[in-house]
Amino acid sequence: MVIPAQTLRHTFLRHNKKFPHVWCPGCGNGIIMAALLRAIYRLDVSKDDIVLASGIGCSGRMPTYLDFNTLHTTHGRALTFATGVKLARPSLNVVAIMGDGDATAIGGNHFIHAARRNLNLTAIIINNSIYGMTGGQYSPTTPFGARSTTSVYGHIEHDFSIAELAVTAGASFVARATVYHAELMDRLIEQAIRKRGFAVVEVISNCHVQYGRRNNLGGAVEMIRRFKEQAVHVDRAEKMSAEELRGKITIGVLTDRELPISTEEYKKVRERARAARGGKV
Amino acid sequence: MTTPQEKTTTTAADRKKKLYDVSFYHDWCKACGICMAFCPREIILADRAGKPEITDPDRCVGCRFCELHCPDFAITVSERTPRRRRNDV
Secondary structure (H helix, E strand, C coil): CCCCHHHHHHHHECCCCCCCCCCCCCCHHHHHHHHHHHHHHHHCCCHHHEEEEECCCHHHHHHHHECCEEEECCCCCHHHHHHHHHHHCCCCEEEEEEEHHHHHHHCHHHHHHHHHHCCCCEEEEEECCEECCCCCEECCCCCCCCCECCECCCCCCCCCCHHHHHHHHCCCEEEEEECCCHHHHHHHHHHHHHCCCCEEEEEECCCHHHHHCCCCCCCHHHHHHHHHHHEEEHHHHCCCCCCCCCCCEEEEEEEECCCCCHHHHHHHHHHHHHHHCCCCC | CCCHHHHHCCCCCCCCCCCEEEEECCCCCCCCCHHHHHCCCCCEEECCCCCEEECCHHHCCCCCHHHHHCCCCCEEEEECCCCCHHHHC
């Protein structure tokens, strides 16, 4: 199904906001925002039934431009606010949009435990390997040896994979895409929102202003072209050795499993407690 | 009788070539250059301000890569419809 950008502009953007948006020219956040809107358009649900929550950072600006129920919350706490919304109104589709530092450093605990709890939420994590908005400090996903304003002579710590962390923490659905694979990304986001359980979509994005420039990776075009070369689909990655996969990005659905959902289990507990008290509340 | 395999081997002349129009919303464009760099036909070129323009829209194959990857919602690709007199108003 072809969804023209014009339709997205007219249907989902808040026109009282200043456009063009605040992100740098060529920033992947805009591509991710378009993919999210295409996924929501395909879901065919009312705009009132969608809640977007975001934390602080460049990614935090995304819900402010979009005409849904939106929350722009404190740093790292997008998932906690989303959890609250979901517990109060389980019928809503709640999507938390976070950056890599937002989700795994400041909100790291919230992220792990939201995955463990398996609430029926969707988390979209934009991974650009750096804290872009605050001035280019290194984040938990900055690769070893990379340069940033706080690791001028090369980063001495190792990065970790957000998607693999989510799999280990117990999320129901984990997928990864890059901004080059925009069509795959919107299919994955659609699948994630439809999925009953905690769904994580990690999107590898480009920050050419803070990260690319300091590491000689070129501008937006060069960085996005590199994602195309590095990306390996999961089906192909299974047949490759660990040595071949070094420096590659595995894209596609990494985990899709059925697990008990927190809100439904809570409903059952309430019924059990009510029965134990002889039907009295 | 034609087998399904024969049916798929139509020549280019048999198919009517679909034409597309690409419109750029220059007010929202930041001239990042993604559309120009990734266009498979290399028909999107920079104008004097560095913003994209198409001089030969008939060569567009309608892959919509530029529309899908524009971070600023500034590109719309549409199938070309026949010109009508009311368009000239």
